[in-house]
Amino acid sequence: MRLLLPVLxxxxxxxxxxxxxRPEPRAELTTGYISVETLDPQIARASEDIRIAYALFEGxxxxxxxxxxxxGVASSYDLSDDHRTWxxxxxxxxxxxxxxxxxxxDFTRSWMIGLLPDTSPPYIEFLQYIRGGADFTxxxxxxxxxxxxxxxxxxxxxAAQQRVDDMPAQFHNIVGVRTPDDHxxxxxxxxxxxxxxxxxxxxPLFPLPMHVIDKLMxxxxxxxxxxxxxxxxxxxxxxxxxxxxxxxxxxxxxxxxAIRMQANPHYWNADAVGPESVELRNYSDMYAMYNAYHSxxxxxxxxxxxxxxxPEIVEAQRAGKRDDVHQFNAYGTYYYACNTRPxxxxxxxxxxxxxxxxxxxxxxxxxxxIVDSVTRLHQQAxxxxxxxxxxxxxxxPTGLEYNLEAARAEMRAAGxxxxxxxxxxxxIYNTGGGHDLVAQAMARMWxxxxxxxxxxxxxxxQEWKVFIKRRSAGNFMVARGGWFxxxxxPTTFLDLFKTGNGNNDSGFSDPKYDAMLAEAAETLDPVQRxxxxxxxxxYIVRDRLPIVPLYYYSIIDLYDAEHxxxxxTHPRNLQMFARMKVHPK
Amino acid sequence: MTRLIFWRLxxxxxxxxxxxTITFLxxxxxxxxxxxxxxxxxxxPEIEEAMLAQYNLDDPVTFYFQYLRDATGVGYLARRLxxxxxxxxAEVFNLGPSLKYKxxxxxxxxxxxxxxxxxxxxxxILVALITGVAAGVxxxxxxxxxxxxxxxxxxxxxxxxxxxxxxxxxxxIFCLNLQWLPLGWGTPAQLIxxxxxxxxxxxxxxxxxxxxxxxxVLGSDxxxxxxxxxxxxxxxxxxxxxxxxxxxxxxxxGPAAAAAMTGSxxxxxxxxxxxxxxxxxxxxxxxxxxxxxGVVLTFSSLLIVFNLLVDIAYGLVDPRIEM
Numbered sequence: 052m053r054l055l056l057p058v059l060x061x062x063x064x065x066x067x068x069x070x071x072x073r074p075e076p077r078a079e080l081t082t083g084y085i086s087v088e089t090l091d092p093q094i095a096r097a098s099e100d101i102r103i104a105y106a107l108f109e110g111x112x113x114x115x116x117x118x119x120x121x122x123g124v125a126s127s128y129d130l131s132d133d134h135r136t137w138x139x140x141x142x143x144x145x146x147x148x149x150x151x152x153x154x155x156x157d158f159t160r161s162w163m164i165g166l167l168p169d170t171s172p173p174y175i176e177f178l179q180y181i182r183g184g185a186d187f188t189x190x191x192x193x194x195x196x197x198x199x200x201x202x203x204x205x206x207x208x209x210a211a212q213q214r215v216d217d218m219p220a221q222f223h224n225i226v227g228v229r230t231p232d233d234h235x236x237x238x239x240x241x242x243x244x245x246x247x248x249x250x251x252x253x254x255p256l257f258p259l260p261m262h263v264i265d266k267l268m269x270x271x272x273x274x275x276x277x278x279x280x281x282x283x284x285x286x287x288x289x290x291x292x293x294x295x296x297x298x299x300x301x302x303x304x305x306x307x308x309a310i311r312m313q314a315n316p317h318y319w320n321a322d323a324v325g326p327e328s329v330e331l332r333n334y335s336d337m338y339a340m341y342n343a344y345h346s347x348x349x350x351x352x353x354x355x356x357x358x359x360x361x362p363e364i365v366e367a368q369r370a371g372k373r374d375d376v377h378q379f380n381a382y383g384t385y386y387y388a389c390n391t392r393p394x395x396x397x398x399x400x401x402x403x404x405x406x407x408x409x410x411x412x413x414x415x416x417x418x419x420x421i422v423d424s425v426t427r428l429h430q431q432a433x434x435x436x437x438x439x440x441x442x443x444x445x446x447x448p449t450g451l452e453y454n455l456e457a458a459r460a461e462m463r464a465a466g467x468x469x470x471x472x473x474x475x476x477x478x479i480y481n482t483g484g485g486h487d488l489v490a491q492a493m494a495r496m497w498x499x500x501x502x503x504x505x506x507x508x509x510x511x512x513q514e515w516k517v518f519i520k521r522r523s524a525g526n527f528m529v530a531r532g533g534w535f536x537x538x539x540x541p542t543t544f545l546d547l548f549k550t551g552n553g554n555n556d557s558g559f560s561d562p563k564y565d566a567m568l569a570e571a572a573e574t575l576d577p578v579q580r581x582x583x584x585x586x587x588x589x590y591i592v593r594d595r596l597p598i599v600p601l602y603y604y605s606i607i608d609l610y611d612a613e614h615x616x617x618x619x620t621h622p623r624n625l626q627m628f629a630r631m632k633v634h635p636k
Numbered sequence: 637m638t639r640l641i642f643w644r645l646x647x648x649x650x651x652x653x654x655x656x657t658i659t660f661l662x663x664x665x666x667x668x669x670x671x672x673x674x675x676x677x678x679x680x681p682e683i684e685e686a687m688l689a690q691y692n693l694d695d696p697v698t699f700y701f702q703y704l705r706d707a708t709g710v711g712y713l714a715r716r717l718x719x720x721x722x723x724x725x726a727e728v729f730n731l732g733p734s735l736k737y738k739x740x741x742x743x744x745x746x747x748x749x750x751x752x753x754x755x756x757x758x759x760x761i762l763v764a765l766i767t768g769v770a771a772g773v774x775x776x777x778x779x780x781x782x783x784x785x786x787x788x789x790x791x792x793x794x795x796x797x798x799x800x801x802x803x804x805x806x807x808x809i810f811c812l813n814l815q816w817l818p819l820g821w822g823t824p825a826q827l828i829x830x831x832x833x834x835x836x837x838x839x840x841x842x843x844x845x846x847x848x849x850x851x852x853v854l855g856s857d858x859x860x861x862x863x864x865x866x867x868x869x870x871x872x873x874x875x876x877x878x879x880x881x882x883x884x885x886x887x888x889x890g891p892a893a894a895a896a897m898t899g900s901x902x903x904x905x906x907x908x909x910x911x912x913x914x915x916x917x918x919x920x921x922x923x924x925x926x927x928x929x930g931v932v933l934t935f936s937s938l939l940i941v942f943n944l945l946v947d948i949a950y951g952l953v954d955p956r957i958e959m
Contacts, residue, residue, distance in 0.1 A: 089738040168686035171671075173679045192682050269723045272715070273702060276690055281739045282725035306740055306748050307910045308821075339819070339908050346815060516668030516923075553681065 075303075078311060078330035080615065080633050081349045083340040085333070087310065090284045090293075090301065092257040093165050096173040098354070098624070104254040106312055106329065106628045107295040111139045111158070111236070112252035116619040116630055118539065120248045124153055124258070124296065124319075125236075134243035134575055135182075139251070141234040146317035147260055148300040149291065155230035157258040157296075163222045164268075165255060167191045169276035174255035174537070180247060182227030182239045190221055198275040211275035218277075245577055246540040253538070260294035267292065298324045298629035307333050312628070324629045325617065344609055350633065351610035351618065353626055357484070361607060362427035369429070375611045380431055381604035382438050382622040383535035384544070387478075387493065388598050389528070392558040395477075396526040402473060403528050407465035409596040412529070413451045414458035415500035416493060422602050425492045426485060430602040435592050437544045438536070438603055441622040445541050445581045450592030450600060455500055462504050472505025479511045480531035481518040489601070490531065522556045530556065532598065539623065541584045542568070548597055559597035564590060611636075640951075644944045652936060656704070659932045663925050664696055670735045670923035691735065693925070703929065706730040732926030736918070742930035745915060750934065752821060753904070753911035757897030759831045761889070764838035764896075769878075769885065771839070772846025776854060776881075777873060787843060794840030803833040803906040821909045830907045834900050838892050842885055849881030890946030898935055 084099045092104035105113075113123035125139040145153040164170070165178050166187045172178075179185040194214045201207040222228075227239030240247060250256065267283050270276070283292040286301040293301045298320070299312035310331040314324050332349060334340040337357045344352035355361065368376035389409045395401050402408050418432035433439065434450035451457075467473045476497060480490040487510075494508035513521065522530045534554075536543035546552055549568060550560040564587060571583035592600060606624055616632045619625060671687040679687070685694070692699040705711040712728045731742035771787040778784055794802075806829050810817045820826050853859060854877055862872045901913030912931065919927035 086736075088736060091739065094738065168682055169690065171679065171683045171687040171690065173683065175680065175683055188682070192686070195686075267724065271690070272720070273692065274690055276686075278690070280723055280725050281733065281741075284739045304739075306737070306745055307914070333910075335905065335908050335914065342812065342819065346812075346819075348818075348820075516666075519672075520667060 075311070078326070078328040080326035080329045080351070080628060080631060082329070082331055082351045082353060082628075083334050083343055083349045084310070084331045085336060085340065087331075087333075089281070090304070090310075091259075091279075091281065092254045093161065093172050093259060094170055095254055101254055102353075102626055102628075103310065103312075103331070104257065105297065105625065106299045107297045107301060108254070108257040109297040109318075110252045110254070110257050111141070112248055114249075114252055114623075114625055114627070116617060116621065116627070118619070118621045118623045118625065120252050123252060124158075125251075128248070134245075135240045137238045137240070137247060137251070139236045139238070141236065142319055143234060144319040145296065146319065147262075147294045147296050148315045148317055149260075149294045150317050151262055151294075152233075153258060153296050154233045155236045156233070157261050158236055158256070159222075159228050159230055160261045160265075161259040162228065162256065163187075163218065163226075164259070164277070164279075166222075166226070167218075167277060168195065169278060172255060174253075177250050177253055177255040177537075180240055180244050180250055182241045183225040184227075184241070187222055187226050190225070191218070195275060207275065208270070208272060211270045211272075214275070215270055215277050242572065243575055245580065246538055249538055249540075258296060260292075260296075263290075263292045263294055298627075299329060302328070309333060325632045326628060329628045341609075351608065351615050351631075353608050354606055354624070355609055356428070356605060356607045364607060364609075365428055375609050377608045377610065377612075377618070377620060378428075379606055379620040380438060380440070380622045381535070381606045381624060382441050382539075383533060383604040384433065384436055384438060384600055385430075385489075385602050385604055386436070386532050386534070386598045386600045387529045388522070388532040388557045389596060390525055390530070390558060391560075391597050392525050395528070396524050401528065402465075402467075402476075405465045406595060407461045408467075408473075409599075410451060410594075411458045411461035411465060411501070412497060413596050413599045414454045414461065416496055416599060416601070417453050418601050419453075421489060421492055425488050426602075428605050428607075430605040432602045433600050435588065436534075436598065436600050437541045437588055438622055441536075442539050442541060444577065446585060448585055448589035448592060450589075451596070458500055459503070462501055462506075467501075467504040467506075469503065469505075473501060474505065474507065476506055476508045477511070477528040478508055478530070479513060479518060479521060479527045481515045482512045483515075486531055487512055525556070525558050529599070532556065533604065535604070541581070541588065542571075545584060545587055545591070548591055557597035559595070561595060564595070640947065641944070644940075644947075648937070648940055651940060652933060655936045656929065656933060657700075659929055660700055660703075660925075663920075663923070663928045664699075666920075666923050668923055669693075670925060691733070691926075699925075703732065703926070706732065707929075707933075731930040734924055734927045736922040736924045736927070742926045745927065746912070746930055746934050749910060749912045749915055752909060753900055753913070754897050756827070756830055756834060756900050756903070756909065756911060757893065759827060760834035760896050760900070761838060761893050763831055764835040764842055764892070765885075765889070767835070768839040768842025769846050769882070771843040772881075773850055773873065773878065775843065775847040776850030779851065784847075787847075791840040791843050794836040795844075797836075798902075799833050799837065800902045800906060802836055803830070803903050806833055807906060819908050821907075821911075826907075830900075830903050830909060833906075834896060834903050838896060841888065841892070845884045845888060846881060849884055850877060853877045853881045886949075890942065890949055894939060894942035894946075898938060 087099050087103065088097055089095055089100055090103055090107065092108045095101050095104045109123045111123055111125040112120045115121050124141055124145045126142040127140050129138040141155060147153060162178055165172050166175065166184055168188060168191060175188065179188065198207060198210045198214055201210055229237040231237065264279050264283055267280050269278055271278050286293050286304055295301065295315065298315060298318050300315040302313045303311040313328045314321060318324065334343060337355055340352055341355055341358050343349050364376055365378060367373040368378065389403045389412065390401055391404060392401055393404045422428065422430045422432050434452055435447040437447045439447040478490060478494060480486045490510050494510050497506060497508050521527060534544060534547060545568060547554055548559045548564060550565050567583065567587040567590065571580050571587065574580040574583060591597065608618060610618060614634055614636055617630050688694040692702050707729060709728045711730065715722060727743060734740050734742055734745060775784040775787045810829060811819050817829055818826055859872060859877050862876050900911060901916060904911040904913035915927060915931050919931055
């Protein structure tokens with residue numbers, strides 16, 4: 052028994068320490084998250100990270116709940132006649148959460164390191180709209196290669212340091228950014244970008260607290276890269292380093308437990324901030340988050356669409372049994388990509404290289420049946436690609452509607468018939484997420500529609516990483532795909548089919564289409580430009596069909612509108628905690 | 637004894653090196669780029685290249701040796717000796733960053749999760765010990781009575797039902813339907829269900845060991861003598877008999893403690909507890925190389941040390957065991 056005594060004392064201490072662990076008072080607004088990669092706005096890329104970036108930081112401009120651009124750190128801007136030069140006027144009242152003023156150079160210095168390959172910012176293209184931005188990235192990449200080619204260790208380190216020392220001058224020389232004074236930024240663009248105000252409001256262009264980060268920047272001896280130690284993001288460093296300029300400041304971050312933010316007293320628009328404090332609790336999956344919402348653990352559950360019983364939630368709402376369910380279109384489209392390359396990756400001829408075969412496939416799918424009876428989420432079916440209603444002034448063209456007669460006529464036009472069977476149609480999709488149901492339904496539809504043509508769908512499910520490798524290698528005939536836009540302009544969707552686009556898994560290449568996009572890019576008049584883009588999209592979804600669009604993704608948020616209000620239902624789905632209003636129950 | 641400890645300590649790094657090499661090889665050949673997100677877009681190619689280069693993910697040989705240098709503290713020492721400037725938050729034993737959770741170091745993640753798993757495991761073993769021994773003694777003293785049958789049935793359930801079943805059932809009843817106990821981690825109330833679930837198989841095993849041992853001992857000569865001396869029955873059972881009957885339980889406790897502290901993955905998943913279990917699964921799914929390595933190495937070291945401690949404890953308790 053004596054042997055057990057130390058064990059008992061130890062266990063007692065552990066339980067005691069657990070009991071002393073008093074939870075903080077509940078935040079005014081409590082919500083949940085599944086996975087957050089980083090709170091560094093410059094390298095954020097997942098929607099949950101981006102949501103937090105907008106709570107902690109603010110760009111030159113910002114967004115309201117209808118996704119209109121509204122002034123942020125800048126109170127106004129001027130646009131030159133050639134639509135290439137934007138002058139932003141920063142408000143003097145903008146402050147960092149430590150009281151320091153937000154200056155023009157905070158932005159430009161952040162943009163300089165944001166253009167380096169060193170921290171591999173995933174949305175670096177947003178900064179490369181600026182004239183010379185891409186050249187600066189190229190310069191930095193080349194110099195890094197030169198550095199790493201040096202064999203001698205000491206020499207290499209000196210060269211790495213020299214590269215970093217040369218950066219500001221190089222940036223100043225080739226990148227179109229000027230700061231005439233502390234509160235003015237002049238940005239010259241590579242070409243006119245009608246939606247640049249939105250880019251200026253986006254997280255990749257947020258300022259970093261350079262007055263604290265500068266000291267934490269180091270040249271990594273192994274790779275020669277200029278890195279900032281991610282430790283700067285921790286809220287309890289001494290002296291504090293996690294300084295932000297947005298509506299909130301970071302109060303606590305416990306890994307995989309909770310993120311807590313409190314209103315930033317130095318925020319220029321502090322009076323407009325809704326909740327005094329926001330807590331995001333971590334859940335292992337959407338199901339756990341749903342349970343937490345249901346038992347009152349969180350006030351609002353965002354994006355619960357992945358829960359297995361989402362169709363039942365939607366049904367309950369449609370039957371009028373629940374009024375806390377808010378469903379709306381996302382800024383993304385669910386589709387099947389057709390391989391348009393002449394041969395498959397194993398050298399076999401690709402029957403879908405023939406446009407008639409692709410048109411036939413597109414017309415043989417009953418999309419309404421899929422959203423009503425297969426996914427059962429009643430998403431909006433679509434034959435167009437760009438989300439409808441999300442981009443003001445842009446009318447998404449309709450593509451090829453469900454029409455079996457026309458589909459079979461196209462199949463005949465493609466040269467198939469009783470004498471010449473189509474043979475196997477290789478369909479690939481990734482496992483999970485309900486994709487198998489959709490794939491099976493489509494396989495059945497195609498099989499039945501083209502029975503007389505000897506078309507035999509063969510479905511293959513793969514784990515995501517294997518799937519994605521295979522899809523980008525073009526080793527398929529049709530493959531599941533989904534595309535979410537990055538900015539509110541049709542080009543974020545239509546660029547996907549540009550020759551050589553890195554995400555163009557269909558392998559689609561059409562000089563006529565490329566010329567159409569190029570012409571639109573040269574057009575300054577917004578109405579005319581959208582006209583040209585609508586024509587380009589119609590060419591894709593009516594004539595060329597590198598993809599078969601199925602439906603728009605759907606978002607389901609859960610909240611009692613009498614408890615939490617001012618929640619956005621715009622397809623861009625940018626939820627700003629600062630704009631939400633909490634009414635005590 | 638000292639020789640055993642010495643050799644085990646010599647073996648430890650070698651064993652870890654082998655484990656590291658195997659883990660590294662397995663993790664490296666997994667398909668996919670750990671730095672790319674599952675859905676949507678891919679960054680420009682030069683950024684994708686830089687992503688890999690910044691963690692040496694473009695070259696397995698460099699990665700293998702760089703990690704070895706950093707994790708063992710050789711890298712830090714070398715930088716110190718060369719008189720280089722050391723960044724303010726640098727670590728001596730650098731287990732690397734998490735590739736998925738970019739703001740966190742592997743050491744922070746493990747430092748955060750390991751105590752949780754240990755707390756849960758320790759609480760479970762404590763509960764298992766108390767309930768198991770009590771049930772075993774009761775079963776042996778009132779043999780073939782209703783109490784005995786009841787404890788035997790529960791023991792059977794505890795041993796045969798996997799914890800993810802008992803855990804899920806308890807969760808549905810007490811958390812979701814009755815809403816008596818909250819989910820999650822941090823308050824004593826949240827400790828109750830996972831502890832119970834995790835302790836059940838151990839309690840069942842301990843109860844069986846105690847019951848068998850007690851039945852054996854209660855029939856032995858020295859107990860009869862104690863009874864004949866007129867000692868109170870409670871004293872005979874608890875002081876004299878239990879002391880002997882407890883020995884097999886003690887030898888079970890070592891491996892059980894290791895198993896409880898390392899084997900709570902399933903329960904952590906069921907009850908949404910931020911312990912080590914989730915990282916094992918997550919790290920592999922995300923191909924988070926540094927985290928995979930860190931978690932595997934931590935667990936291997938723990939298991940090796942636990943086994944060593946158990947062997948030492950055996951030697952202390954039972955002098956017949958030759959060291």
